[in-house]
Each structure stands twice: as C-alpha cells, then as structure tokens.
Amino acid sequence: MREFWYRVLLRVVLVGACVLTGLIAGSIVFGLALAVGVLLAGSLRDQYEIGRFDHWLNSTVDTALPDGAGQWEFLFAKLARRERNARHLREDLRSRLERMREASRAMPDGTLIMSRDEVIEWLNPMAEQHLGLDGQRDIGSPLLNLLRQPEFANYLQSGDYADPLSMPSPRQPGRTLQIRVVAFGDEQKLLLSRDITQLEKLETMRRDFVANVSHEMKTPLTVIHGFLETLEDALPELPHEQALSFIAMAQQQSVRMQRLVEDLLTLSALETDAPMSEEAVDMRNLLDIVMIETRALSGGRHEVLLELDGPPGALTGCARDLRSALGNLASNAVRYTPDGGRVRLGWTVVDGCGVFSVEDNGIGIDAQHIPRLTERFYRVDRGRSRETGGTGLGLAIVKHVLERHQATLNVVSEPGKGSCFTVRFPARRTLRQAQAVAA
Template sequence: MILRPLRYIGISAAAPFVAVIVLAALAAAYRGADAALALLLVGFIASAILLVRNLVALVEWARQPVGTPVPQGEGVWGGVFAEIGERLQRECEVKEKLSAQLGRFQQAAQAMPDGVLYLGEDDTIEWMNPMAEQHFDLDRRHDLRAPLQNLIRQPEFVAYLAANDFSEPLVMHSHRRRDRALQILVIAFAGNRRMVLSRDISQLERLENMRRDFVANVSHELRTPLTVVGGFLETLIDGIDHYSRDEVIQYLSLASEQSGRMQRLIEGLLTLSALETGAPAQVDELVDAIGLVREVAAETELLSAGRHEISLVLEGGEAAVLGSRKELHSAFANLASNAVRYTPAGGHIEIGWRSSAEGGEYWVSDDGIGIDPTHIPRLTERFYRVDRGRSRETGGTGLGLAIVKHIVTRHQGELAVDSELGKGSRFTMRFPAARLRRD
C-alpha cells in the first residue's frame, strides 16, 4: 500500500521515499521500533516540505505572464520542471513558425493587386488589405468591425450580397469615381463567413469601349467610299451607253479616288496594328536627320502645289537618329501633310530640325485653322477628328497622328502639340540624346 502512489510520481521522484523506508527498517533492526518510527516521520515531513515548496513555486510560475521562464526545481522536481520547460520551448517554436507563416500570408495579401475583405458571420469587416481600402473607399482605422452594408450602400452591391447567389461576379461602378469599374466576387467559407474579392477592371472596360469604337469607326469609314464606288459602278453598268466619254471618265476618276482613300485607310490600319501589337522594330540604323527633313520638305512642296509658302529651318549641324528610316519618314511626312491639309491657300508652313546636346527636335508649324485646346489631349486617338466633315474632304483617315505617336514612342521620344484656334499649330517630335549621333 505504501509503494502504490509511486507509480504516479515516477521512479526518480520515489527515490527519497524508498531511502527513508530503508533507513527506518535498519533503525528498527538495531535500535527498536520507536527509533524507526521517528526516523520515518522525519523523512516524510522533510519530503512533504520539499513537495509543498516545489508545488508553490509551480503555482506561482503558472500565474505569471506567458513567456516567463520556468523556475528551477529542488531535488527530483528539477527534472520535472525541466520537462515542462522543454515542452513549452517546443510549443513556442511551433507558435513562432505559425506566426511567421501568418505574417507571410498577410504580407502576400497586402501586396495583392486585388482587394480582399474578410467578413464575420454578421458581415462585419474583420480584415482588409490596402487595395480593398482603395476600391471601396474604406479606412481600416475606423471601419473594422463595422457592417459592410453600412459602408457600401450602392443598391446593386447590397442586393448582390443579400441574394446569396455568387455564381457570377458583380460588375459595379463607383459612385464617387465614375471612371472606376470593379468586378466583385464573394466566396463563402468557414460556415457563414465570407471573403469579398474586388478587381479594378477600368482599363479592361476602356479597352473594350475602344474596341467597339474602333469597329464602328472602321465600318463607317469604309462604308462611305464603298457606297460611292458601288454607286458609280452601278450607274455606269445600267446606262453606260447614255453617258459621254468625259462623263464616264469623271465617274471612274471619282471611284478611283474613293478606292485610293480605302487603300490608304487599310494601309494605315495595317501600320497601326503592327505598331500597337508590339511587332519587332526594324533593325536600328543611323538615319541622316538633315537629309530626311530635306526630303520631307521637298515632298511637302509637291503636295502643296504652290498653294503655300514653305520654309525649311535646319539648326545644330549634321546629326543622325538611331532608328528606323521608314518609320521616321512616315511620321515626319504625316505631320507635314497634315499642315498642308489644314492650312488655307496662301498660308505659311515651317518644317525644321534642331540638334543639340539635349537631343534632336523635328517640328512642323503653320498658321492654319488651328485646334481648340480641348481637343489636343485626344488628337492621337484612332479616328479622332476635330472636324469630321473637313477631314473627309481633305482625304484624312484619322490614323495619322496615332501612327506618329506610336513611332515617336518606339524611338523613346515624345510628341508635343501647341495650337490655338484660328492662329495655327506646331507639332514637335523630340528625341533623347541617347538616340542622336552628332558629328
């Protein structure tokens, strides 16, 4: 009966009790039963005191804040406390690993380009990343633990959340920023909890609008000349015997003119498509800038046919531009031909080139009809025209400035436009010094 409790405290902890019993047995054999009982009593009292002291130390340690070092035990209790300390150390290591993993997860969520909201069972916000704050105009300092419906009051979002059907994402436009379109997806998890994912699709929506506008514009631009060509051909087929030779030639000439317009439009579209789709640029070559500008000026005089005064300005000495001669000629000639189209007869057109340590600059200025400043930011959009009717009369396709913008960008340059309605325009292509080779 005496040794039965020893199973619960271990062999090492039972050693003092065994020693006391052995000593008591020896005392009983040599000095009698009284001495044995006295020795046994003293031994048990000493062991009880040691047990109580260690238990008190253990209880006091348990009441301390988490992380307080385990105290040193006395006697056999030193091993017990050491085992407790080692176990706590292992648990701390596991917690540190979990904490590090959670930290990495939060860092990843913070860096996500999409917005993330974690909602509790009552749709209160438990956590959000910075992108979600931007998308929904929230502030984590004030909005955590607040019901999401109280913060995002747009009817379509409230209805989407209440319908509890998240098989399809919701596309929503912000009331505060009408140019922002969000695609929202809700994912249910862990019972009644929800995760709200938001993605800014404003750019995709703008691209889709541009695609629709492009298709509509191309269809419109091709329909007009096709109608003219078809009309003339149908007229001649139905009654060619009723028209004189001069009339037939006139009709065919007008049809040929419209056919040429369609050809220019298609060539412009192919050129623009190659530039916009990132087709590899031609092998860079050293293009004689002065020679190219002189060539464009001569072509401009032929196009003008004496209707304008054209001057050539060359400054800074000989220079070469590292790039594609074909693309640069297209861009230079485009700006010059636009000046001829939109400058009334008798007007002045200046074509110039300047090279310096800062880089190269090609410009075309005129004193023509000019452009209202409100239109300038959109001039390089495909098919954008300030005066649609006048552009068609002059044979413009609406693609020239878009092509120029792409070409100058491919040559690490920039296009600047200065214009005033009724006083003329100045288009300038600037190239960085890295693209210039000066003699």
C-alpha cells in the same frame, strides 16, 4: 507513467528502509518517526516544486521553465521540451501569419473578411483604399453600415455570387470596382475588390475602334459598290466620259481604303513591344524626302519651305518610322491649309536636342481639341478630313513613333491663324554633323 511508478516504488523503499532501521535500532517508534520524516520532507519538496511551477504558469513574462530537482527533474524536463516545441510552433505560425499579412498587403486586389452577419473581421490596405475604410477603426463594424450603395447591398444580401458586381468606387470618383464575394469556413465571406477602370477604358476604346473602322470602311465600300452596280446595269447606255468618271471615283475610294488599311497595320506594328531598329538617320536626306513628298501632295497649291539652322546632323532611331511621323505632320499641314497658304518645315538643334517643326497659316485648331489630337480616329472636322483624304490615324501614328524615340510633341494653334507642331528629340539621340559623318 513508468517514472511515476518508479518514484512510488522509491518512496516505498525509503519508508521500508526507515522502518527496518528502527527495528535494527530496537525501536519501532524511531523507525516510524524516521519514515514519517522522510515522507514529510518529500511532501514539502513536492509542494515547493509545485509552487515554483505554479509561479511559472502565472507569470506574464515569457520566462524559461525552472529546473526541477530529484523526481521533479523528469517532469520539468518533459514540460520544458513540450513548451520549447510549442514556442517554436507559435513562432513558426507567427512568422507564417506575418508573411500572409505582408502578401495580402502587397496584393493588387482588395481583400476583406466578414462574419456571417457581414461584420468586418479583417481587411488589407487595398480594400481600405478601394472601399474607403479604415483598418483600425472599422474592424467589428457591419459592412453595410459603412457602404450604403443600394446595388452593393442587394448583391451582398442576395446570396447569389456566381457573377461579380461592377460598381462605382464609393470614395474615388471616376473609378470602377469589380466586387466578388466568396463564402467559406463557418458561414464567413471573403470580399475581393479590383479596380477595373483601365480595363473599362480599354474596352470602350476597343468598341470605339471597331465602330470607327467599320464606319470608315463602310463609306468607300458603299461608294464602290454603288458605282459598280451602276456600271453593270447601265454600262451600254452610259457615255464613255461618265463611265470613266465613275471608275475614277471608285478607284479614289479604293485608294482611301488601302491607305486606311496601311495606317492600321502601321499603328498595330508600333503598338507591339517588338524592338525598334536603331541606326544613324541622316536628317538632311530625311528632311529632303519629307519636303519633296509634301510638295507633291500640295501640287503647287502652297508655298512649301524647308529651313535649316546649321548642319542637320543625324538622329539614332528607325528611319522608316521617323519618315512616317514627320511626313504625317507635314501632310496634315498641307491638308488643313487653304490654297495659296504657306507650310514651313524647320530643323534645328537646341541644347543638344534635335527640334523639328511644321508651321502653317491654315485654318488652325481650337484649344479644346488639342489634347485629343493624337487619339485614333479623332477629328476636329470630320467632313473636311474626308474631303482631304485623311484616315484619322496620322497623329496616332506620330504619337507612337515619338514615344518609341523618347521624343515630345508640342502643339500651338489658333483658329484662323494656323498651327505649329514641334517635335523635340532627346540629346542622346541627336548626333552632330561630325558624328553623323562618322556614323
């Protein structure tokens, strides 16, 4: 306002000067004419500057504010500062909005914004993937026209969003989504979607694991409890030999439970992210130990052979874990090979990779069971597994040990003809004989 009154005063002074000039010149008419000319020139100048300003306002191109002259210079300078600040603010807001969009695109969860009428206003790429929507085509469409699952419609229209909704993915068979709706702003709604397929699988595995462990523990405990009750109630009347047989069978079941607990602890240790000890493992010594343990388990009922193709060298890894894995493969061959059968253990180096194999002529495995052999407690024949004293965790332990050593397991089997389990260790873990001796 100060500049406005300054300019008004300046024009009054100019008009007064013109009139005074006319009086001095002896003609009041000349003075008035001069004053009118000054006012007209100022008015024309104002109209010119107003026209330039109006042209700038109507311009569709982001051009700089024109420079003013005279009394307009102050006004244009202030407008230029304000416009510059507003432009910086817009650029800052645009930058923040773009960062928010980038963040939303990178989010692992789907995000969708709806109006009060469930009309889609915005969604990120993960929401497009989860819900099978198109971010360009479906903006402005009612969500319930695109997702017609009754459970989802009931959840969205219920208004009770305290608990999330779990439902099958509408566009990805076999996937499960968790949907949560949050009300915000002017009766808007924020829909969050999360893929919980893996979590559900883990929960199913946990339930199955607990059920299997409970079942595996229940049988030997029941047997031991029954024998102890019998011995407690009828020990004086029982023949000595029968009492000893009861004790032997109870001891056998306790050993089975002990083996199950040991396997569970081993599997738990392997599933942790604890670093594995690395050492040069003498394969000749390890294979001899595995063969001796296999023959002891067989008790002379099978022909157990160890075949080496050249000097065995060494492997870098954990000796304890490798002994457990290779021993489990060999013991399984003994358990599932009838008396009089043959179990062959082999070791060779192919293209720098160490290859361990266990081949038997036992009962074999049907092809449909092979992909699931390394699952915990998975058994092809539950009855036979219990007869042979298996815990159902051996191949699961083998799987984790091989993964920690970057090795692969291949199974070839045919029912009635036997099986061949082949482990291939990477070349970077296989040491030649000279390297093994140096290590």
